[in-house]
Amino acid sequence: MYPAAIQKLKHCLKNKVSTTQSDCYRASFDALKISFLPQAVIHAKVPEDIAIVLNLANQFKIPVTTRGAGSSLTGSATPIHGGWVLDMSALKKITILEKQKLAIVQPGVITEALKKAAEKRGLFYPPDPASAHFCTIGGNIACNAGGLNCVKYGVTRDYIIALKGYLPTGEPVSWGLPLRKFSAGYNMRDLWIGSEGTLGVITEATLKLIPLPQSRMTYLAVFQNDHQALVAARKFNHFNIIPCALEFLDETSTRCVAPKYLPKKFAGSSFILIDLDGEKDAVKKDFSHIKTWLKKETPDYLIAQNSTQRNRLWKMRRECSPSMFFYGDSRLNEDIVVPLDKIPSLINFVKKLSKDYDLTIPIFGHLGDGNLHANIMFNRKTPSQVKAAQSVLHHLMHKVIELGGAISGEHGIGLAKSTFFPLQHSAHEINAMLKIKQALDPNNILNPGKIFKPFSPWQYPSVPDKMPWDKI
């Protein structure tokens, strides 16, 4: 396939192009675990490599799928139409401009590495996907990642000041400048953010940093059951405290992740995990409110006394997603969002689905911003479970829309949610988006087959391989 194109590619990008079966296989799937083999993998080393790749791809009409860590849960990085995979993971330069409180980063930077580099200078990059220790900034921008700290600090988009990169047709562009105000022309920066690699390839991002909060407190509230936790959460809101994280782990989730980190009796309880940060005095002031709340609402709670204890609790939370394979070899991780007052309705609905269809559906996530992760677990080889998972997904997505919610809060649409995309947007809305795709990418080179084209993952086998971060 495309031998002339690959020959040219290899000629132009010496030692950066691989066509070995093992490299192509590794690039053939992401965390969705459905494999489509590409014909070549390009390991970009400098931004200019991208122009060469895109120019050739347009000339030969070859699909190009950009890839960072491959941690996309929706298949955004899966090369569904084959072609070339553009691996950006070697582009991982970080420059911190301390005085200006900015970071200039390449897309292959691991989110956690940026957070640490900022912290060393007393600065803070708030976006904090649970996958921060393996996902990349490029991927975070592509799907407008959120994470644990959004309730107070917002999402990736809120920290992006400027982007550099290439249009699908290969021309270099810059969107935005490191300025506090900018009102000169169309905002292409925000159009790129969240477009899942379909409208351009990012080679550099200028990110906003903020002063590192002086103080931090972590609390774990343990409830007998989910109902009790949700009632308590509603009361928490009355304090008008904005925590930097407010996470929920349901009974099913804790049964799986708690034993490794906490006394055995806590497994099967329902958790609310709270982080407060800010000025020392303010955090102290809030502490007294929260202690009252804890004492009143639950007999069992933990207050992390040091960073080791805190990290332990948050490690448990971060392990939720990869650990859920305990309940099945396959899962649908749905990062749905609903208005805050609709959270109990949603959770109850999920529990009912779980019972009706006899599937385990742990639900955990961001209670503070209404973005919950419903993990529909099933075994691929059990046809009845596959069928049940399909039905559960269908009902769940319709319910989310009925509650005024979004089918994705931070993962994006990719392949996994494309079937439900028309629930979220009208035909006119989707048509307008498609017109933009067509205008900027007339040859449909960049990440074709994503977002807009219904895809049924059920027809395809799941790869047996584990991602490096999968726990079980």
Add this chain to the structure above:
Amino acid sequence: MYPAAIQKLKHCLKNKVSTTQSDCYRASFDALKISFLPQAVIHAKVPEDIAIVLNLANQFKIPVTTRGAGSSLTGSATPIHGGWVLDMSALKKITILEKQKLAIVQPGVITEALKKAAEKRGLFYPPDPASAHFCTIGGNIACNAGGLNCVKYGVTRDYIIALKGYLPTGEPVSWGLPLRKFSAGYNMRDLWIGSEGTLGVITEATLKLIPLPQSRMTYLAVFQNDHQALVAARKFNHFNIIPCALEFLDETSTRCVAPKYLPKKFAGSSFILIDLDGEKDAVKKDFSHIKTWLKKETPDYLIAQNSTQRNRLWKMRRECSPSMFFYGDSRLNEDIVVPLDKIPSLINFVKKLSKDYDLTIPIFGHLGDGNLHANIMFNRKTPSQVKAAQSVLHHLMHKVIELGGAISGEHGIGLAKSTFFPLQHSAHEINAMLKIKQALDPNNILNPGKIFKPFSPWQYPSVPDKMPWDKI
């Protein structure tokens, strides 16, 4: 012109269409004051009116220019190609959702009216253009307006959660939902924001409100000259205090606006006007820093003791823009932005231009975010002044780009800055924007001739009329 179209329009929108000369004349110019007569003015009363207008306009290929208050300083609301003006000023419903901290507003709402409605519920809509008491939310969104409070609170874009409206081709669309996270499809919301009415017509915006700050303090620091003020400003930054406003008024500006509000001796001084807000304790804590700074840096300062005194000081600041006509019958109000450390270079450059070209160029504005308003004042009937103003503008814009800045921070490009647009963006970047315009508005109906097409205001006479808010 277009008699059949206008007849249909009048038939479909009874009592909402005017073709009288006086109505058409009033809609023929905005605050740029260059008149292009439209053939009809449509006074939209309900959102559905927009669909009718746009469908007919596409059918008959008639340009449509959306208009709020007409306060655009760049001519964004000028119907340069005639056609129809879509007047949105009657769409001014405000709904405050107190519990959810949201406002749902129509585009004709005056910004100040929204701020007051929020305040009544203990809530705060931070964006605060100096023109807040006459500009509209629709216009604010169209040019991503900023204003006085941006240094702490950001710009209009930061408060827009969702938009409803119509595509240029007349189809109704909704971009976004009132949720904390959303990652489902292209971000058309932010593409609309700042697109100056060229990509759609907004009929409803869902805006984020925040709790009203408990406490507020206003300070006026008076300096002997601009140099002294800028040196002091640099020292202010060392405190690491983030004021909600940090405004600069140069010697020339204060000569004009100070006498009405302050002791005569202050006219011709240089001012820094500071607002701090937040929790009572925090504002108090900052107060001690600022007092030290004031005492050290200037012998003359005022601390507003109550809201009357505070309002008086801010009224003075808000009158800067309309009052500058004291210095000439015409002006170019350039809302340029530069990186914070480049502000002194910019101001010195403006002063040099003023001297070299013998023109008065008061400069005032947002010291805290680098967005300054250089007002190039001249008399239209003096050809040498017109020529000088042209040269000054040319040099200023090139300097801004040289300093890594933006030619517009909050006014947009419109007609007035279109000549300089290619300084800001490369041909590839502009081409990508034009492709989007072409894709969404194939008949080039909405606000044609703006942003992208170089326009020379110098060829056209200025209308003698004053805008309702002009002072002199």
